[in-house]
Amino acid sequence: MEINTMLKALQDPMGIPFYPVVFQVLMVLTFALHIMFVNFTLGTSFLSVYGYLKGGENWGRLSRSLAKAATVNISMAMLLGVAPLLFVQVVYDPFWYASNTLSAAWVMGFIFIMMLGYSLTYVFYLKRDSREHHTISPLNKGGIKGGFGIVAFVLFLLSGIIMHALGYQLLQPEKWLQWYVRGNSVDTSGISLHAFQLPRFLHFIIPSFAMTGIFLMLYAWYFKNRTDFDKGYLEWVGRTGAKMAFTFTAIQAIVGFWWLFSLPGGFNFFTNPFFLIGAALGIALLVFLYNAQKDPVKYAVPGILGAFLTIFGMSYAREALRMKYLGRFDYSIFTYKLNIDWGSTALFLATFVMGLSIIGYLLSVAYKSGRVTGEYAATHSMNKWGKISIALLLIWIVVVAGLGVIISVRNYL
Amino acid sequence: MYPIWEVPNLSAGIILALIAAFHILPSHLSTSAMWFNVYVETKAYRENRPELLEFIRKYSLLLLVFSYVLGSLSGIGIWYSATVANPRGISGLIHNYVWGWATEWVFFIIEVTGIFIYYYTLGKVDRKTHLKIGWIFAIGSWTTMVIIVGILAFMLSPGKWPETGNFFDGFFNQTYWSQLLMRTTLMFGIAAAYAIAVATRIKDADVRSFITKTASRWGIAGLILGCVLFLWYLKTLPDANRMLITALAPQGLKTGIIVSLGLLVLYFIYANVKPLTIRLFPAILAIAVLFGGIWSTERIREMIRKPYIIPQYMYSNQIIGKDVIAKGVSAEAKIINEKGLLKVAPFVPDGLREINEGNQVQAGKMIALIECSSCHVLDEKGLRAMPQMIRRLEFKPHAEAAEEVAEIEGFIDALGGYPYMPPFVGTSAEKRALATYLHSISRIK
Incomplete structure (x- = not known):
């Protein structure tokens, strides 16, 4: 069966209840919000363990705040993930369902991995506090309790790998049959992940540390008027955040070009207007963060707005790239059958x-x-x-x- | 047709059922707990009983962690398992109800932000503001039920939707109100069972006694009203589905509902009389009993949807059985019978597109995977195991293999006559291949 024909046949015959561009905009917007909180989750859960194990007054205190923040960030990431999950199934149903069923065991594994990771995050947050009630020494490195946090972080990373694979398999309908068919029978176990692209994956993960840097700048800004917060501590948090934000945004730029050059040759993606806008926003953010080193608190609020704008631009570039990948098979969401409701x-x-x-x-x-x-x-x-x-x-x-x-x-x- | 996921001995459908049944515990807790909370919190402020706030704090932490860690994730889990168990089914629902789910999602955001803020600001904001957050959460959370019940009820009774294709005609269908009110009352029973479990962790005997007594009253009222509404719900079911309760639902599940209900009513009465004697373990046991009842009810609800996954439209095996003219969708049986399932389905090995002597059994297995495996495992043992089902046909003693295959073919022909089975679709060569395959697996002892 021709791939183009197959994709048409897989589209839902019910059509979609509103104009596809509305679903696309909502999908990209909610994805941008989702991935921002995924980044916060990875970053805050990593730093909360790092600070816990490193100890010291500043790190100990920050670690406690970030452990609490992590519980909220995961919830927000999940919450905001629901919407793009819904909308991708509306306009990209053939791709999403094929990719998921091919790796079904991992799809289910994702849920249990997240349940375990999230539960451990709570254990880490609630138990570490109870420890610090009894023993004041911040240098007391409770290894086992830190372990909860480390395992949680690793599990979140693993769920990221699963989501990345599902999102990447989706772009390659030309390989679906070879992943599924074994001679005259089919592999119905769903236990393999079939595709992984390192620079693409890293481009989703590295910003975790840049975004968490901005998160720390916001933290310093938010609590600056509280009398129960030490000025020196907040200043340290702001500085650490600004440094992290700049360094990892710079690394992100390098990874971005690595990804760009690893794309299939015929795409000429570097001339795509969505890419150019996304890249320009990224560079502008980098310059902005460089300036932010002087006064992290002052730059915190425009920083998060600029960073979100960049993520939104990049998310649209990702959508444009998906259109490139799937355009190879004449698939376009804009020709989806309409049943306006x-x-x-x-x-x-x-x-x-x-x-x-x-x-x-x-x-x-x-x-x-x-x-x-x-x-x-x-x-x-x-x-x-x-x-x-x-x-x-x-x-x-x-x-x-x-x-x-x-x-x-x-x-x- | 998408790739098939087989779960040995269980089927992908059972994974979905397990997650969906589990999800009821945290989700119904989420919709009901805050009503109990705002009631207690109001009392605490009005009668100046700050000691009651200890319960509020503990109960909201349970809500936060249980409903918004395991509850949220199992909710997404239902979606994921439906995706891999029955992608065309979930796709059909989404392509009709995407805005319904998106609307529910807005309330989901209100719930999640609401519960975090409610828990973390207790004692840190003025009382009136804190109560307002509680009310927003309580109403917003119940509203998610108002929405999801429309889609859930549609999956059993589609109302006028098959004719009009209209969102609201399917949403406000004949079982909508009875199911919404039934779930609304029963959720208070669920909230009560949890509240009593939380109360066992409270040191102050007066608070413990007060919470347990109040909760037990909520529990009894919820369960009794829920029972009455359940009877109304049964009455509103379409005849065909109600008939399947008698024909299909195992006695064990029906007993499960009655026993669990009876035990819980007794438990609540006992808790009301002797509130301080309830310890954590029996309280958790009561939640387990509750789960047994929920599991039984939900399983029956799923069973009586057969042979459809979307009623009057798509069969359990994802084949579109009926036209929905208003949406411009035609049934697939005709074209599949004409051209052959293995010709039109995309995910089929090329070597099986044409059936011959050499590939007949493999082609038969492919057809069984597509048409049967959503409800029957192909393994020797397990959920409605195919080899056992075939052996139940009781072939004539000493019959030739060819005769037995012919007998299976006759059975396949008759499938459409069963009220809960989708008819076979495909060419006669495909039917023969399926029969040959089924014969081959039923012989292995």
Whole structure:
């Protein structure tokens, strides 16, 4: 069977319920957010163990904060991973499903590896604290407890390898049959990962340390007004972060070119506008981070915004590269069969806008309460925002239930 | 048709079922626990009983770790296992309900940010603000159930969707309301069982007693209301599915539901009378009993969906059985019967595209993998093992092999007559190949 024909045959006959470009933009945007938190996860879980084992006042304290941050970062990474996982299946279903079924055991393994890794992160965070209640010496290197953190980090790295392989296998439909077929029978075990490309993989992993550097700059900026935080400590955190951010962004640039030159020759990807924008953003970020060394705290907020913009640009470049890979077989998401469904599209968009306001309220409470030293007392406008958030949720339920009642009455009574 | 994943003796479907059943424990805890929490927290503030906050802290930590580590990941696990067990099934659902899931995802963000902030800001923000976060979480989390039940109910009873192809016609189908209300009441039973387990870890006897007593009342009310709604739910099931409960569901599962329900009601009554005698181990045992009941109910719900994975549209073996004209989709049986399954399916070895004497058994196995393996393992032992199913046909004694193969062919022809089996699709040569293969595996003793 011709690969082009096969891919057409695999596409879901139901078509997609809205214009493909909307799914693409949402997919890339949510992927960019997801990968940023994946980077935070890897970086904070690595540094929290590093600091724990290294000991000393500064590292000990930072390590404790980062262990806590890691538990939140993993959750955010998972949460934000759900959306691109959903959207990739809408527009790239033939590729995602083929790649997954070919390595099915690893796909399931990913879930259990993540469960174990995440649980160990909590064990590391909760148990290390209980130790430090009893023994004050920060140099007491509890090897076994550090072990939890190390194993967790290794497991996260392994899940990264699995996701990388799935994402890379997807780009090579010309090899799927040879991975599956053995003479006149097929390999249904799903126990092999079939493709791995080192520079591509590293390009997703190296930024973990750059992004965590910026995370540390933000940490120094965020706590700067808290009286229970030592100025010298925060200054050290900011400096360490800025140094990390710059060094690993520089390494990232080198790895990026390595990846670029390892792409299939005919792609001419270096002339692709998405690549050029992504690369320009990356270089600009590098220059920015170089300047940030003088005053990490001042550069923290524009730093994270610039870094996210770069990740978003790079994520679009990755999508453009995928279009190149799959264009070899005349596959384009823009020719996907359409079965426009305005009702459910409107439901999502309205919920999304409403959700942003509610999530905004929650994050504001977190942001404001963390910045004050004692108990945070909400202002009048914050109270109002909270009430509006609850009201919005109730209105949502009333509207949807009302719609449901109308449809049920129309269809069944 | 995508590559097939076989799990020896178990089938990929059972992996999905195990993860999905497990997911109910953390997910229903997530949707219900905060209602209990805000109730207790409000009481703590109103009656000035700060000692109750110890329970809030412990219960929210359980919620955070159990629901948002194991719960979130097993939720994604359902998706992943569906992807590798039945990719075309999950694809069909996603291509109809992508915005439904995306909408649920918005509430998922509210839940996750909400629980972290609720747990970490207890005692660090003013009381009213903290309660507001609790309310936002409670309502937002329950809303995820409002959404997912629509898709879940659709998988059993698609409402008017097969005619209209409309998102909401499928979503608000005939079993939607009964299932939503049933799950909503039962979730309080689940929350109560966990709350009692958490209470065993509290030192203050008054708090322990108060929490256990309150939770047991919530538990009894939830279970009894849930039972009544369960009966209503059974009534709303389409006739064909209800019939399958009698025809297909093993007695063990039905007993499982009744026994687990009975035990839990007794447990809650006992907890109400003697709250301080409950220790951690029996409390966890109660959760295990609860799991038994959930497992039984969910298994039956899955079984009675047969022969479909998406009702009135796609069979369990991922072959599209019916047209959905509103979406411009045609059934695949006709074209497969005409051209042959091994000709049209993409992931088939080239050597099997044409069937001949030499490759008949291998071709038969390929067909069995595609058409049978989602519900039957091909191994000697295991889930609805094929060799055992074939032996149940009880061939005539001393019959020739060819006669036995012919008998299996006759059986394959009759499959469509069973209410829970998809019909065979393919050419007559393919049917012969499948029969030959099935005969060959049923002979190995």
